[in-house]
Every structure is written in C-alpha cells, then in structure tokens.
Amino acid sequence: MLANLDGGYEQLTTTMSKQGEQWHREIDIIINKMKTEISVIKVKHRDILQKHLAEIKQLQSVIKQSLLVIREIEKSTEVTSTIEYSSRIIEFSKIPPKVQILMPTFIPKPIDSEKLYSLFGQITRLSTATEDNISLLNQPNTTVRELLDEPEFLCTIQTGHERICSVTCLNKGIIWTSGTTNEIKCFNSKGSLLQTIHTKSGNYPYDIAVDSDGYLLYSDWSTGTVNRVKNGQTEELIRLQGWKPCKLCVTSTGDLLATMFSVYCTQSKVVRYSGSTEKQTIQFDDECKPLYSGNSYTKYITENRNHAICVADYWAGAVVVVNQGGRLRWRYTGHPSVTKNKPFTPNGITTDSQSRILTADRDNHCIHILDQNGQFLRYIDNCSLKYPCGLCVDNNDNLFVCGINKGNVKKIKYLK
Structure with a gap:
C-alpha cells in the first residue's frame, strides 16, 4: 500500500x-x-x-x-x-x-469562488477501515430478511396532530412526529405521549430528525434555520442566506444532510453539514444539469447503508439517488401498474437494514419498495394507507407511515 x-x-x-x-x-x-x-x-x-x-x-x-x-x-x-x-x-x-x-x-459577472469550487468537483473524505469492516460495508447485513408475502398492519398511533407531515425513529422504540402546528411530539412504541416541544418561532417545522447524540433537530422555513433541542433548550445550529431548509437526514457518520430551495423556488440542492460547517453541496449532474426540480420544496431525503443519498422529489415524480460523492447513480420514476393509475408522487423516503429503499406514493396510496440499485420489488398497499407521506424504519425494520390528512402514524411489518 x-x-x-x-x-x-x-x-x-x-x-x-x-x-x-x-x-x-x-x-x-x-x-x-x-x-x-x-x-x-x-x-x-x-x-x-x-x-x-x-x-x-x-x-x-x-x-x-x-x-x-x-x-x-x-x-x-x-x-x-x-x-x-x-x-x-x-x-x-x-x-x-x-x-x-x-x-x-x-x-x-463577479466570480463566486465557493460556487466554482463546488461545481468543479469534490474530493471525498479519507476513510479508514479494517478488512472486517470493509466486508461489513460490502455486505450491510449478514442476516438476509426477505419480504413478507403480505405486509402486516400492527397498530395505529394517534398523535393528535390535525395534519401530520414527518416521523422519525430512535432505536429505543421512540418516535418523534410533527405536523402543521408548532408542536413536535414524542411517543413510545405503544403510542403513549412522552414529551411535547414547541418551535422557537411559533411556526410549524418543515422536518425533524434526531442527531447521533439523540438530540432533536428541526428545520424552520420561516426563519431559514436548522435548530437543535438540547436539554430542553432550543439553539440555532445553521442559518441560511438566500435559501430555505426543507427535509433533514442524519447520516451514519453523524453528518447532517438537508434539502433546501432558493427563496424564489427556482433552485434546489442537498447540502451536507458537519455540525454547522458546510462540507458538500449536491445540485448538478455531470452535465451541469440540475439533479432536482427547482419549483418544489417537497423533497424528502435519507441515506442508504451503502452511503448513497436518496431524495424523493415530489414534483419531478422521481426518486433521485446519488453516491456519497454526489454523482448520479439512478432515477426511479415509478412502476407500471393497472391499479395505480395516477402519476407517481414520491412524498417520503426511508431505507432498511437490507439497503432496500421505501418511498411513499401519496396519490396512489401505497409504498414502493426498491432494491439499492433502483429495481422495483413490490408495493405495500394492503394496510388502508391514505395519502402517505413521511416514513421511517426502526432498528427492527418496522415501518412507520404518516397519513398526511390525518394525525395518525401506522406501524407496519413487511419483512420476515
């Protein structure tokens, strides 16, 4: 070497x-x-x-x-x-x-050095791993869990939100939820309310996440900030200029990925942060064409086990997946079906221990399950889903689904 x-x-x-x-x-x-x-x-x-x-x-x-x-x-x-x-x-x-x-x-035109730097390319971080860890990276989970023939509906958690938008899980069987009010609510797996936090601005959060230290993060589009709730106190982590934060995702390395849109909704991008420091911008493909639609702020984001960054772009009608360096891997624009007769509208996304990608198809009232290469595997459409949006998977691969028009979170088992 x-x-x-x-x-x-x-x-x-x-x-x-x-x-x-x-x-x-x-x-x-x-x-x-x-x-x-x-x-x-x-x-x-x-x-x-x-x-x-x-x-x-x-x-x-x-x-x-x-x-x-x-x-x-x-x-x-x-x-x-x-x-x-x-x-x-x-x-x-x-x-x-x-x-x-x-x-x-x-x-x-004035030269924007930072923008030129991001457009020119990107140097990936130096990463070290032992031979055993490399094997684990190549095989994310040694226990292969197959899909159930028929997903099972386990329970419904009544959150009290009039309209719910986001849900995120902790490994302790705890879920956080947010809707179109300034309340962010925490529940246990049985549906008991544990805690309620109010946003500092009084406006509803656009998304929520939990960082590697277990602290709640939420994006506030009205102030252009990403905030952290630590020991009951809300502190500003990131403040944007000319952009509004949307959906959030904490990566396996503890970085924060945030989708954002320009003030006039003409551009969208994904930015990686380490703490409050910007590390990476993902906006264009190899031909300098936008990766994401510019006229929408509805772009859910998650990281897969292979470190791919997956974005559900609602208005583009596509799931856009790039590698860790930000290079486009593939796009998924839906699966032909005689029963799903409305356009594909991805409105939530998550991944599981098998590196499968699950995305909510809001207008067709179902969930698409894809493998890590974007191949369609099956639908989840038998659990009375109505306008599904936010998704998350816990450490047991139980799926939690928000129904945007009701304040409910459904818990679904889909793996054997």
Whole structure:
C-alpha cells in the first residue's frame, strides 16, 4: 500500500488536472463564441454608419449640382432662367438626422469562488477501515430478511396532530412526529405521549430528525434555520442566506444532510453539514444539469447503508439517488401498474437494514419498495394507507407511515 501511495495520489491529481483542462477548453469556447458575437455586432455597426454616410454624400452631391446651376444663372444675361429658378434651401436644410449608436459593452459577472469550487468537483473524505469492516460495508447485513408475502398492519398511533407531515425513529422504540402546528411530539412504541416541544418561532417545522447524540433537530422555513433541542433548550445550529431548509437526514457518520430551495423556488440542492460547517453541496449532474426540480420544496431525503443519498422529489415524480460523492447513480420514476393509475408522487423516503429503499406514493396510496440499485420489488398497499407521506424504519425494520390528512402514524411489518 505504501509503495502504491504516490502513484495513487498522482493519478488523483492527474484526473483533477484533466478536469481543469476541460474547464479551460470550455472557457475558451465561450470566449471565442462571444468574440464572434462582437464581430457580428461590429459589422452591423459599420453598415449603419456607411448607410448614413452614403445618404450625406448623396445630399452633398445634389447641393453641389444646385450651386453649379446658380453660378450658371449668375453668369447668364437671360432673365428667364432667374425668374424660373426655385430655391432649394428648405429642402437642403433637412439633413439626415445624426445617428446615435451606443457601443456594446461586456459586463463581467463577479466570480463566486465557493460556487466554482463546488461545481468543479469534490474530493471525498479519507476513510479508514479494517478488512472486517470493509466486508461489513460490502455486505450491510449478514442476516438476509426477505419480504413478507403480505405486509402486516400492527397498530395505529394517534398523535393528535390535525395534519401530520414527518416521523422519525430512535432505536429505543421512540418516535418523534410533527405536523402543521408548532408542536413536535414524542411517543413510545405503544403510542403513549412522552414529551411535547414547541418551535422557537411559533411556526410549524418543515422536518425533524434526531442527531447521533439523540438530540432533536428541526428545520424552520420561516426563519431559514436548522435548530437543535438540547436539554430542553432550543439553539440555532445553521442559518441560511438566500435559501430555505426543507427535509433533514442524519447520516451514519453523524453528518447532517438537508434539502433546501432558493427563496424564489427556482433552485434546489442537498447540502451536507458537519455540525454547522458546510462540507458538500449536491445540485448538478455531470452535465451541469440540475439533479432536482427547482419549483418544489417537497423533497424528502435519507441515506442508504451503502452511503448513497436518496431524495424523493415530489414534483419531478422521481426518486433521485446519488453516491456519497454526489454523482448520479439512478432515477426511479415509478412502476407500471393497472391499479395505480395516477402519476407517481414520491412524498417520503426511508431505507432498511437490507439497503432496500421505501418511498411513499401519496396519490396512489401505497409504498414502493426498491432494491439499492433502483429495481422495483413490490408495493405495500394492503394496510388502508391514505395519502402517505413521511416514513421511517426502526432498528427492527418496522415501518412507520404518516397519513398526511390525518394525525395518525401506522406501524407496519413487511419483512420476515
């Protein structure tokens, strides 16, 4: 490994240099294109001036001809030519109006170094693992749990929310829920209310999560912040400028992933934070095209066991999955079905111990189960689900589902 170290890093810098060369080529192409545009404008400018000059020269020629006629009359002794002469002073005083042409200008845009850095590429973190741990990464769970032939409905937790939007689990059989009020409620697995927390702003949270230390996190779109509730006190963890936070996910390494949208709902992106420090931005694919729809703030997010980042993009009608480095792996846009006759509307997403991905299809009242490569496995559609949205899976692979129009959370068993 030591012997191959220099070669490996040299290859890394070579790849980066090739990316730089490609950027330089693209910049040269843009500059040449703009120079061509300037040349075309210059030709038009010259044509306008030459046309105006031709009009003036033509008028000058007519005036000279008229002056010659006058001089001939002056020399003549015949009265008739003088009497018949008609002055053209008024005609000649109407000279062509002066042409005012403004030169084109080049307005350079300010260089945003941080944005350029994120667009150029990303260096993944240095990670270390023993051989045993590498085996575990390649095989996320040695115990293979198959899907039940028919998922089982276990119980309903009445949360008291008029409209519930989000649910997240702790490994101790505890779930947190939030809806369209400023209350965030905590329940045990039997449905008993343990705790209620109110948002600091008084507005409803857009999403909730629990960090690696067990503290509650919630996003507040009205203040553009992500907040942490620690020992009963709410503290601001992240404050955004020009963006609004949406859905949250705490990764296996303790990082925070947050979906967010620009203030005017024209752009969306995923940002990774370590504490309050921004580490990674995921917004464009390899062709610099947006990965996510820009006109929507409904983008649920989760991390899979293989560290893939999975986003349920409601308005795009797609589940978008990128690898840890932010490169697009695949998109899932639904599964053909004679019984599911409405467009695929993913409105919640989670993953289980088998690296399967579960996403709520709100308008078709069901859950899609996919493998880690985006292949459809089956539906969960037999548990009287009505407009499902937020999803989470506990450490026993029990599925908790929110029904957006009611304040209920359903607990479902779907694995053997």
